[in-house]
Amino acid sequence: MTTIADALAFIAAHETPWPRDLRAHLDSGYFDPPPDNTPVGPVHPRGPVNAIITQRGQVLGTTGDTKQVDQTFSVAKSYLSMLTGIAVGDGLIPDIDRPVRELVDDGGFDSAQNAGITWRHLLTNTSEWEGELFGKSDLIDRGRTLSREGSGPKRSTRALQPPGTYWEYNDVRVNRLGLSLLRVFRRPLPEVWAERVMKPIGASETWKWEGYDTAWVEVDGKRMQSVPGGTHWGGGVSICAEDQLRVVQMAANDGVWEGKRILPEGWVKASITPCALNPHYGFLYWLNTGRTKWPAASEGAFTFSGAGGATCWVEPAEGLVCVFRWLNPEHLNEAMRLVRAAAA
Numbered sequence: 350m351t352t353i354a355d356a357l358a359f360i361a362a363h364e365t366p367w368p369r370d371l372r373a374h375l376d377s378g379y380f381d382p383p384p385d386n387t388p389v390g391p392v393h394p395r396g397p398v399n400a401i402i403t404q405r406g407q408v409l410g411t412t413g414d415t416k417q418v419d420q421t422f423s424v425a426k427s428y429l430s431m432l433t434g435i436a437v438g439d440g441l442i443p444d445i446d447r448p449v450r451e452l453v454d455d456g457g458f459d460s461a462q463n464a465g466i467t468w469r470h471l472l473t474n475t476s477e478w479e480g481e482l483f484g485k486s487d488l489i490d491r492g493r494t495l496s497r498e499g500s501g502p503k504r505s506t507r508a509l510q511p512p513g514t515y516w517e518y519n520d521v522r523v524n525r526l527g528l529s530l531l532r533v534f535r536r537p538l539p540e541v542w543a544e545r546v547m548k549p550i551g552a553s554e555t556w557k558w559e560g561y562d563t564a565w566v567e568v569d570g571k572r573m574q575s576v577p578g579g580t581h582w583g584g585g586v587s588i589c590a591e592d593q594l595r596v597v598q599m600a601a602n603d604g605v606w607e608g609k610r611i612l613p614e615g616w617v618k619a620s621i622t623p624c625a626l627n628p629h630y631g632f633l634y635w636l637n638t639g640r641t642k643w644p645a646a647s648e649g650a651f652t653f654s655g656a657g658g659a660t661c662w663v664e665p666a667e668g669l670v671c672v673f674r675w676l677n678p679e680h681l682n683e684a685m686r687l688v689r690a691a692a693a
Contacts, residue, residue, distance in 0.1 A: 353402060356687035357412040360673060363680040364398040365658035371395050371420065371580075380581055380656075385489045389561040390577065390584025395419045398658075398675040401590050403598070404692050405668035415590040418555050419674060422655030424593070425558070425586040426523055426578040428546075430472060430620055430633035431600070431612055432530055432538060435545050438613035441533045445469045453532045455566075457482070457525060466512045471526040472632040473624035477509050478522045483563040483575070485582060490519040516626035523578035523633070528566070537573050550595045550606045556588040578633070579655065590672040597653060597661040598670050621651045645686035667692060 368374050372392040380386060399413025436442045442452065445468035450458035458464055462479045470476035479487055492505025495518055509515075527538060534541050539558040547556065560574035561584055567573070579585050599605065600620075604612025620632035628638035637643050637650040646664065653661040658676045662685065663669065669692055676684060 351687055351690040353410040353688070353691045356402065356684065356691050357400060357410050359680070359687055360400045360676050360684050361398055361412045363677045363684075365675045365677045367395070367657045367675070369394050369396075371657075375583070381489055385485075388583035389484055389563050390580075390582060391559050392580070392583045393420055393587065395657075395675060398673075399590055400671065400673045400676065401594050402671045402688055402692075403594065403669070406598070409692065413674070415672075416553075416555070417674070418587050418589050419659075420580045421586045421588060421593070421659045422581070422657060423520075423579040424653045424655040424659050424661060425576075425580075426633040427600075427653035427661075428542065428558075428586060428596070429523065429527055429530065429538075429578045431546065431596075431604075431616075432534075432541060433468065433472060433526070433632070434604070434612045434616035434620070435541070436530060436533055437616065442468055445472065449529055453529045455528075455532060457528070462509055463512075468526075468529075470512045471522065471529070473516070473626070473630060474518055474522065474633075475513050475516050475624065475626055476522050476525070477512050477515055477517070478519075478525050479509055480521075480525075482521050482524055482528065483561045485521050485524075487519060487521040490521055491517070493518050514626075516624070516630070520577070520579055520581045524564075524575070527578055528564075528575040531566070531568065531573060531575050535568050538576050546596065546599075546611055547592070549609055549611055550599050552592040552595050553589065556586065556592050558586045559584040581656075590674050593653075593661055593672045594670065597663060597672065601663045601665060601670050643682045643685055645682045645689065647689075650685075664689065 375388050378386050396417040399415050401411045401415050402409045449466055466476045558576045560576040564575040577584050599611055600617050604617050620634050623638050624630050629636050629642050635652045635654045637646050649665050651663050658678050660673045662671045
């Protein structure tokens with residue numbers, strides 16, 4: 350019989366192959382060859398593997414230091430999705446299917462290629478936004494294939510398609526969403542995130558959301574730093590597993606925390622609805638449609654996922670909410686199998 354202790358022991362024994370020195374890892378060209386690999390935001394050494402497994406709000410077990418604060422890479426994309434939902438709920442974005450340029454007038458959506466991009470396109474990685482942002486061109490991630498991450502150059506000369514007709518995982522375009530949200534909130538996103546999410550859910554104050562050195566803009570005469578949806582070029586969200594658990598538990602509960610609505614009603618449901626061009630992707634959430642991404646998980650499973658082994662995993666029907674930090678991604682499916690078997 351599989352136990353939670355078995356699952357935790359497996360996780361502890363399968364740490365990511367990434368080095369602890371994340372700056373050296375980025376400098377080595379894991380994501381991009383020189384000069385595209387140059388970090389423009391802070392990069393911190395990572396700690397060891399750790400994890401929390403909960404079911405229906407009860408902690409079933411932990412391994413490692415779950416208060417350890419580490420950068421989370423693309424987990425931050427799901428946080429941008431939540432902030433978009435808050436902007437929608439506040440009426441700052443009346444319709445996610447309208448062009449972003451109707452609300453954001455900073456030149457980033459003036460070209461013929463970019464003029465028709467909607468908020469939905471940015472949320473689903475289907476925008477095909479073209480340009481340079483904070484010193485990084487969309488060309489760096491054009492042609493990116495996640496299954497071959499770390500295996501060499503990915504710049505592509507492929508012709509761009511109309512917005513909404515092509516799916517591509519492109520960090521420059523996600524960062525364009527972050528800047529657009531800064532424009533509509535007219536406040537630094539970490540301030541909004543703290544006020545609207547982290548404080549209401551009782552998170553610690555050890556987390557931070559850092560931007561690039563190149564990402565300062567002016568809003569209403571004030572200098573503000575835009576923040577990225579990951580740590581591809583440094584920066585992003587640094588946070589411990591315990592605070593991550595609170596965020597994902599709130600999402601698992603339809604955006605409600607202890608009776609208080611944090612995200613607009615229906616936003617999480619929309620976020621875990623597969624986009625038309627990728628059945629495994631919603632609004633910057635990863636999905637398991639057809640059980641073809643993680644066969645050991647359920648059809649309804651969803652995650653916030655970051656490179657190197659950062660996974661916040663929800664099994665809605667079973668009440669499982671888990672956070673795995675620095676688990677080797679090649680062993681994620683087996684970890685899911687063990688946890689589900691132990692919690693059944």
